[in-house]
Amino acid sequence: MHSEKALEEIAFSILEETDYKIIDLVVRGEKRTKVLELYVDRLEGVNIDELASLSRRLEEKIEETLFAGEMSKIVISSPGAERAFKYIWQLDKHVGRILEIVLNDETKTEGRLLEVDDDSGTVKIAVAPEGKKKADPVEIELKFDNIKEAKVKISFSKK
Known part of the structure; x- marks a missing residue:
């Protein structure tokens, strides 16, 4: 298993071209049933179409790395009302x-x-x-x- 820090660096490389910021990154599950949950936000709020595009790009980038085949699902979303503010x-x-x-x-x-x-x-x-x-x-x-x-x-x- 590779570190969450390495996953965060991959996610950051995708997001640095945008004004989205990483709020939280969570990996759940084991072996081939792992789910990557990436929570992002920006001052203007999130846009569902942009999140879908970011998700596809993140999935492609992960498949190009040492993480290939490790994630069964990748979810990018806004933090939602239930998460505390980080910044x-x-x-x-x-x-x-x-x-x-x-x-x-x-x-x-x-x-x-x-x-x-x-x-x-x-x-x-x-x-x-x-x-x-x-x-x-x-x-x-x-x-x-x-x-x-x-x-x-x-x-x-x-x-």
Whole structure:
């Protein structure tokens, strides 16, 4: 078996011609039933036709390498709502949405994303004061480096 790092380098060689970035790479299964899952994102969002093209190119590149015959399936997709943000730039397209955040000290908070400053590495969110449901939200600024996990809160309620 070859390393995931080598697979990531192959994927990077395909993606470097685009503005897509690798968010995560997962290999599942054993021997000839391995599945490569590559999660990519970009500021403008993902395009299904582009992902299909990238998938074909990645499959061809893998077949040309030492990995030939090792992968039974290759899947390229966006990270989806269930995956935490890995990079601050991923938050830019989610301004206005509610985030569920876990800080490095395990403190949990939830708030509306107001602003993302890629240069300073900070995000500004509006959170409801603790124990006060009707109070105006309070703006707080967090360093992205202090955030262990941040996800968009999925809500199915109509408002």
